[in-house]
Amino acid sequence: MGEKQTADDHVHATMRIILVCAAAVLQFGLSLHPMLTQEYRYQWLAAGAFVALACVTAVCCRWALRRRPLPGALVAGGTAVVLAASFCGAATLAPEQRFQTADWPFGLVGWHLLLLLLDRFRVFIAALTVHLLTSVCLLLGAGVPDRGTVGAAGAVAFGTVTVQLAVMVITRILRRQTQEAIAAAEERDRMAARVLAAQQWEKSQRSVFAGHLGSTLPLLAGLADGELDPRDSGTQRRCAQAATQLRRLFAEKDEVPDPLVHEVTACVDVAERRGVDVSFAVSGAAVPVPAQVRRELTEPVVTALSVARSRARVSVLRADEEIRIAVVADARAEVAPVTGGRVAVEYGVYDGHLRLEARWRKRRS
Template identity: 60%
Template sequence: MAESHAEGDHVHPTMRIALLCIAGVVQFGLCVRPLVEYEFQPRWVAEAAFTALALVTAVCGVWVVRRKPVPAAVVVVGTVVTLAASAGATRVLPAGGHFGPPDWSFGLVGWHLLLLLLDRVPVLLTAMTVHLTTSVGQFLLSGVPGRAEIGAAGIVAFGAASIQLAVVPISRMLHHRTRQATSAAAAQERLITRVMSAEQWEREQRTVFAGQLGVTLPLLADLADGVLDPRDDDTRRRCSLAATQLRRLFAENDEVPDPLVHEVTACVDEAERRGVEVSLAVSGAAVAVPPDVRRELTSPVVATLAAARTHARVSVLRTHEDVRVAVMADVGTDLVTTTSAQVVVDCDAYGEYIRMEARWRTRNS
């Protein structure tokens, strides 16, 4: 028998604790008196059956009180012992005692079977059928019962079986409701996680945009106030840099298969709008690059293309070891390079041309 029910099922452990208490109360509260008052032949069989059922309850309690499933071996042995004790106790009943006050084991055995087989319903029904069939068979073999005796036995058997078997649908209903509640709670938790992730992403985007606009807004204010001359080369370069940064920033939020190339292409498009002739070469398969690393990889492209005058060449190279983004342009001015812990930037000058390369080593290199 496989130990049943997935982790997180709290219904069966709770029900078993209740059944353990019921079995103990019924056995020691209701069954001791008839065991003492009536004559059983031989008595030691009835006492052995009582002791065996008490041991089944005690052994099951070792796991039940810790809310752990009863091992399959214990279930098998306990079921066999319970049915054998029931047959033995019924076999030594005094004449006319079947389904009456002397038959102390009939109603008790069902609670033991429920305790052992609550989560194994087909086996439980089979064991209950064996128990009931054995009791009825011994009742019929003890003598020819009258109509009144048959009616009384039927009422007792039906009453005990219906009460005990009602535990099964109740347990299944509670288990179903618990699973529904658990699923709803898990769905709500996933929704809360998604909402928190979305809010965090929105905060990060606001921070990025705020940082970018923090550079752009003073430039626009100086242009509006006449502090800066739009015809000045330095002003034009600053405007070009701000426009390229914003274009790359907008491209960062697009859902595309290859975000890095998409952002580089956005920078190239902005340079071409200014009349710069730009060639773009891409090699290697797409590599998953984190957004913050993409910002650092494209930063030299933004700065160089913003300063380019007539020609530029951009290349993106992806291998299993690293990702490289390089740009060469006729900038005619010095550019500031920034190297971080994630991205290394190299800068070389060839006359009026400057070549900048940003390199990021992949994690599995």
């Protein structure tokens, strides 16, 4: 809706500047001479109608040159003044002067209506119809015109109204084309932003993968060279930790409604495949968590589950301002507490059970 309004404002502002110039040129360049030289039944009334139309143009010029839309009160009042001027100007004409050179109000009024009602197509058609019917009724009220008069009146009316309607149609076409151009440009910008975001994400993922592979490759090389014994508990723990880290990393790429729980579930799945009985509980509604924070929250979980021997319990607790992940596992492990960062980690070993909690407190905006 915002894009459409911007396109409408741009087209209407440009067209109103053109129409202000056209109305001024037509009134003072073509209509002033017949108004001053022709004889009217009520000369003062014709002059009043001319001045009223000039005032409408002058008032509209203030908004048009600033490229601002006309206020509703100005549009309503100006339309009433223009239609009144149309009636007064036509009423001053003698029957033989109608649709002739002296009938300057007939062709001029339509341009003022177009200036006022450029963005109100139906109202413009209604006001233009009232203007035409007023002239026709005054023509017929003076008696039945002859065929020559009817032909001349029809030619003048057709030529004048056709040009004014053509301006309205051109304006609507330009507005639609501008809307399409703006929509296409913004879609192109959105596509460029998505491509840039995808490139940045891919670069970040490559860095993360490189970091994990940097710690995994020595383990694989040691196993391949026979330097590490697969039966050794330390080697098994390192393999379990590497497998859990990679599985969590793969889960990070998935498009899911709740990425944090999805990544923790991936860690639990690897532990269960090793034969560990894991109890997993989640409380609270899903909240958005940045990817880097999710990595810091799940990294202690990876460590705790990779050293679990047979049983573990994982709990994810989510509140409005804080997220906690707690792990209890029947294992001993060294997990360095983290302080001063985004995620704080606390741990302790009690009766052969590792108790660990990773906590992230959301910052208030």
